[in-house]
Amino acid sequence: MTLSARARASLAPRAMMAAKVALATGIAWLIAPHLPGDAAKYPYYAPLGAVLSMHPTFARSIQWSMQTLLGLILGILLAGVFVLASLPPLLGIMLVTGTGVLLGGIRGLGAGREYVPVAALFVLVLGGGDADGYSFGYLSQMAVGVLVGLAVNILVFPPLTTASAADALLDFRERFARTLTEIADDVVDSWPADNEMWNLRARDLLREARNVRAQLEVGHESARANPRARLKGVDLTDDFVVLNALDSVAFQTKDLTELLAGPEAGRGIGGDLPEPFRVLVAECLRTLAILATAPEEDAVEAQQAAEERNSALGAWMDDNDLAEAGTRQVAGAIGKCLRRMLDVLRRDEPADRV
Template sequence: MGDRWRHLTASAERQVAYVRAQLAGLARPDSHQRLQVRQIAKATLAAVLAWLVASRLSLSQAAWIAPATAVIMVHATVYQTLTNGLRRVAAVATGVILAGAVGYVMGLGVLSLVLIVPPALLAARWRRMGRHGSDVATTAVLMLSFGAASEEGYLLGYVVATAIGAMSGISVNLLLWPPLYRDRPVLAVRRLGRETAALLGAMAEGLRDGWDLSELPEWERQAVRLDEHLAAATTAVADRTESRRYNLRLRLHPRSGAADPSPVLRLLTSAAAHVHAIVHALSYLDHPAAPGTGPGQPADVSDDYARDYADLLDLLAEALASKVRRGDPAHTHELIGRAQAHAARIHERMTSEIRHGEIEHPGGWALSGSLLTDADRILAILSDHQDTLPGYGRAKT
C-alpha cells in the first residue's frame, strides 16, 4: 500500500509540474504553448469562415464538410497546409468521380462496390496523394453507401464544400501569423546535447571507482531516452526547415531567426550511435566476478584501464557539452586536444602490453578495444565538426 501511494503521489506531482510548465510557457512571448493556442484559434476561425461561405452558396446537406476540412487544414507549417489542402481536394474529387460514375448506372450493390473499391485503393496508393490517399476510397464508399452517388448536385456540392474548407484553412494559416519555428529546434538540439554529455559523465563516474556497474540499468534507460530526444530534435529541425517555405513572416523579415541547428544535430546523431555502443559493451561486463577479483569488478578488464577510460569519457562529455552550447572555441579545442592525447596514451599502453606479453586480462582484450574504438569515433566526430557549427547566441522564438 505504501509503494502504491508513493507511486500515485509521484505521478500526481509530475502532472502538476507539467501543468505548471504549460502555464509558464503561456507567459513567454512566442513560446510553443502560445503557438499552439494561436493554431487552435486559427482553426476555429477557419471553420467559421468555411461554414459561412458554404452556407451562403446554399450547398445544402454538403455544407458540413467545409468546416470539417478547414479544421484539419490548419497544419503545423504553411507548406503542409498548402500541399495537404491540394491533396485532400484531389482525393475527394477522385472519390466522388468514381462513386458518381458507377453509382449513377448501378446504384448501391455488391457489384458496384467491387467496381469502386479496387480502383479507389489503387488511387489511394499513389505517392503524391500522401496521407490523404485514403480519402479516395472512403469518399467513394460513403457517397455510394448514402445513396448520393446518383445525385449530381450533392456530389458537386461535396467537392465544392471540400475546396471551400481547404481554401479557408490555407488562407487563415498563410495570412494570420504563419508558424515559424526558430527557438524550439535549438532548444531540442541543446537538450539532446546535454543528455548525451550527461550519459557519458554518468558512465565515467561509475567506471572510475571499482567498476561500479550498479547504475547500468539507469544508463540503459538514459540511452533509450536519448533516442527519444534524438527523434524530437530531428522532428523539430525538420519543422524549422519546412516552416520557412512559403512563409510570409520570413519574407517580411528575411534575417530573423536563430542559427541553423542542423550541423549540431548531425554531430549528435553520429555520436549517439557510439554512445549506445558503449552502453551495450558495458552490459557484457555486468556479470558475477571471477575468483580473485574485487567486489563488483568484472574479471575481463583491469582497474587501471577502467580509470583511464573513465577519464577519457569525462573529457568527451566536457568537449561535447562545450561544443553544443558554443562555448569558448579555444577551451573546446583544448578539451578535444586533451582527449586526443589521453586516448593516444591508452593506445600506447595497450600496444606495449601486447608487445611485451603483459596482458593481465586477455579475455577482455576485445571488449577493451571495442570500448576504446567507440570513444575514438566520438572524438573524431567532434574534431571533424570543429569549424562547422553555427554560433548559438540567444535564440529568438
C-alpha cells in the same frame, strides 16, 4: 522545465490552432451561402473543408489540402461511373466503396486516399437524382473551405516551431553531456558498474536523439513557405549537423558501455581493467562532455583538452603491458571508441561544429 511548464508549452500551439480552426470555419460558413447555383444548397461542406486544410505546418496544410481535393475529385468521378451504370442501390454502394478503397492506394494521394470512397459514397447516396448538382456543390464548398483554411493559416500567426526544436536540441546536448559525466564517475567510483544502468543510459540517449530529430524535422517543415521564417532568417541546417554528430556519438557511447559493462561472470568484460586506465578513460569522457556543450568561444580550448586526454590514454596504453590478452583487446577497443567519439565532436570545420 517543470511538468506544468511543459504542459503549458504544448498547450499554447494547440490553443492557437483551435482558434484558427474556429475562425476559418466561421468565415467559410459565412461565404458558403453566396456560392452560385446548386453549391449554395450545401453550405455545411465549406466548414468541413476549412477543418481538413488545417495542419500545424503551412507546407503540410497545402499538401493535405491538395491531396484531399484530388481524392474528392477522383471519388466524384468514380461515383459518376456507377450512376451511369444504373446498378441496384446495394450493389452500387458495395462496388463504389470497394473500388474507392482500391483507388485510394494510388501513390501520391496521401491524405486524399481516405476521401475517394467517402466522396463516391456521398455522391451515390446523397446526390440521388441530382448527382451532378450535388457533386458540383460538394466540391465547390469543400474548395472554398480549403482556401479559407489556407488563408487563415498563413495570415494569422503561421505556425513556426523552429524555436522549440532548437530548445529540444539544446536540452539533448546537456543530457548527453550529463550521461558521459555519469559514466565517467561510475568508471572510477563504482567499479564494476551496474551493467543494466549503463545499458539503459545508452538506450535513452538513442531514443531521445530520435525524438529530437522528429522535432527538428517538424520545425524544418514549419519553416517551408512560411513568411515568418523568412523574416526571422530561420535555418535549422546547422542544428541537423549537430544532431547527426551527437547521434553518431550516442551509438559510440552504446558500444563503449557494452565494452565496459558487458555480461561476463556477473562483471563487466572490462572488469579487470586497471584503475589508472579507468581514470584516464573517465577524464576522456569528461572532456568529451565539455566539448559537446561548449559555446563557440570555448570550443578550441575544449577540443584541445579532449585531444590531450585522448593522447594521454594512448600513451598509457603504449607504456603499459596489460597482462591478459582479453583485457588488452578490451582496452584497445575502448581507446578506439573514444577516439571515434572525439573525431565526430571535433570543431575544426564550421560544417562539423557541435
